Amino acid sequence: MAAISKIATGNGHGENSAYFDGWKAYETNPFHPTDRPDGVIQMGLAENQLCFDFIEKWLMEHPEASICTAEGVSKFKETALFQDYHGIPEFRQAVAKFMGKVRGDKVKFDPDRIVMSGGATGAHEMVAFCLADPGEAFLVPTPYYPGFDRDLRWRTGVELVPVVCDSANDFKITIDSLQSAYHKAQEANIKIKGLLITNPSNPLGTFMDKDTLKNIINFVNEKNIHLIGDEIYAATVFMEPEFVSISEVIEEVECNRDLIHIVYSLSKDMGFPGFRVGIVYSYNDTVTSCARKMSSFGLVSSQTQHLIATMLSNDEFIDNFVAESRERLFKRHKYFTWTLSQIGICSLKSNAGLFIWMDLRKLLKEKTFEAEMDLWRVIIDEVKLNVSPGSSFHCHEPGWFRVCFANMDDYSMEIALSRIRNFMVKNNETMVPPRNKLWRRTSLKLSLSRSLSRKMDDFIMSPSIMSPQSPLVQART
């Protein structure tokens, strides 16, 4: 037997978690409107698919953004050769500008602090390597993105200590919960090096108010620990109140800036997860310098740097994109949550992200995580939707599910909603109003489309996002 490493033989990669089982179900039988109409609809993937037509239009108008077109090929050689870990200056400037715009230009970002990484995945690992030694720990409020278990811990040896947040107060991060987690770690002889917050939150879709952020900053300064703010959903805030970034709050309260670090990416805000554009932005010079050297392990392809630099230096495009993206997310979110509420399903009130935090506690046989897993298997196997169970996000309380809404077209959304509807009807949920006209119509699809089309008109319909097979189109013709 050839010995390999402990890291390789262990399961720190995290793929044995339940989070991935739904993926497997989806992968064996993925939904397709014509080929596999009974397949599993993917609602476990936080992707932003709503603005590609907008982006593609811009691309066609700007051939110089590619190094492979006649307009751009003069840059092919210098770009293909460019491996400087400082990154292409225009890329850093464009990203810094974009980050500022996404925060309503309330702060300016310094291009010289922009450090590249292999997506947000690589960014988180890099930050962990820079800030903590093996065996040391970060505090992370629950529920949190399951990937953190791998990104922050697997190859670094760093630990994560949960800061338990409760549905009782909408999962807000309180000073009490922070102190409690900190002391628990101390008792276990674990040295806390930092606090990692995701703001806007995955999976909650909420973001922190200014007071909470100020409290958090006071807390990290008191304990002299780092604050890592994962702000990769910053541009997905589609409704008031306005997003408040750590970068703004540190201008308003006393803070040791050497403690402050932001992780960013274009995967969610722009919908470019494939391009692996991860960013570490640290206010600590030593960390910036170290991270920059480490970025050699996961630089952004210079071809992609060139594309992004061209795209994001176009002010008009960005301003329009940010506005358009918000509008489409708003509409999709509103439609989805409203329709769900019509059939008695609630979710945490949210105004950001690419998902909702669905409340199915009342559907549990009992208040246990086993019951949550049972319900989840029913959702995958019977309702044929891949959603993500709250336990995979380390949620303290069973019954919550993260359901993504921005990674599909309108037609798939309709199918998903009608499946949920059918399921609720079949299970004879008393929450669904008996007198509702929707009950009595023979064809639920038709009824859904008729009543929906009226309501959709109120706030949604853009001809460009209609799928030709959509029942809504039929209702209209």
Next chain:
Amino acid sequence: MVAISKIATGNGHGEDSPYFDGWKAYETNPFHPIDRPDGVIQMGLAENQLCFNFIKKWVMEHPEASLCSAEGVNKFKETALFQDYHGMPEFREAVAKFMGKVRSGRVKFDPDRIVMSGGATGAHEMVAFCLADPGEAFLVPTPYYPGFDRDLRWRTGVELVPVVCESSNNFKITRAALEAAYEKAKEANLRVKGLLITNPSNPLGTILDRDTLKGIVKFINEKNIHLIGDEIYAATVFMEPEFVSISEIIEEVECNRDLIHIVYSLSKDMGFPGFRVGIVYSYNDAVVSCARKMSSFGLVSSQTQHLIATMLSDDDFVDSFIVESKEQLFKRHKYFTLSLSQVGIGSLKSNAGLFIWMDLRKLLKEKTFDAEMDLWRVIINEVKLNVSPGSSFHCDEPGWFRVCFANMDDNTMEVALLRITTFMHKHNEAMVPRKLCRRASLKLSLSRRRDDFMSQNMMSPHSPIPQSPLVRART
């Protein structure tokens, strides 16, 4: 004071090595034919710049290779969303095919074993994480690429133990050297987990012969340790004998394939270091599976996967490119080494790579590494060339320098050779043949030899140096 990690405060990043000092000299005063004709010429960067015209022509003829052209934009969305760590199937197939062609079709590579990484830099680190625990070690024959110190050790905690190779037998890797290193590690209580070879070699520019490779495979099987073959210069073998890959040897000798892993990249063979296309190819299923999961930390941009998939699935292009690249490298190498020999400078006989291993031992004041550093500073500050001193490659013997020749155009090469010639002349080297000394213009003598083997397409009619002796000689 806010505490960060030991990794961050230490110097495992390796940038305090002298390898980087020449870079700084270059960066403050880089050569430019018009703007800074007295600037430092970069000969410390192993880049392949000789075939871009060839590549650009293909790019212009294949707009579908770009996601941003009219022909390719219909793939933009699916590509921008594609983050599956298995990588695009077309990408893996194209890379596997390319790797096979570079080895003249003598082996086939399985696309399902192709795992992506953040360049070869990321690939090496990933392999270290997969194979060794902190405190364990890899054997590495010297001289070796300085980046290994960072890539394999910095964040992994893995150690490197040198296998000392000597100029007396052209730096061959001998069984005795391997055994000696292995024993030394044992004595130091270091558990050796693997052997890392770079073949073709950086910095030597040589390839391992079949017998040596077989000996190596035998050695690692005996010791039950892994063999990591860094083959990123595979397509730069420009002259006989033909390159022999580990992938071929394991078909010929008994070997536990779970021990065999190849690191590859398109940075040297294609000249695309900026695109960060690193590949780990392991014959060990558990390693493939683990590496694939780890690749999330450094996937190849899907935009680049698409470009590379299109380019490398074009058989005509690949076949022509490999031939063209070899020819350009051969010519450049031959011209460079011949010109150097004319002024009494020898180098290790080589048939691969983007550099030569220059022998300046006789120019050392004394046989010490301090003298090597002194000579190096003279080369940077007086001759104004950034070359890489052998000590930065952990060479056992002072006086060797790695000098890159494929990262510049012809005119810059001429200027570099002129400077070297002038320097040697000034130092009144007895080795310089008398007839060269007698000619009034050394420049003229060089241009006549170029005609012997320079083909038309290497001469740029639009020379950036109007004063270039070559332009004058021809007009």
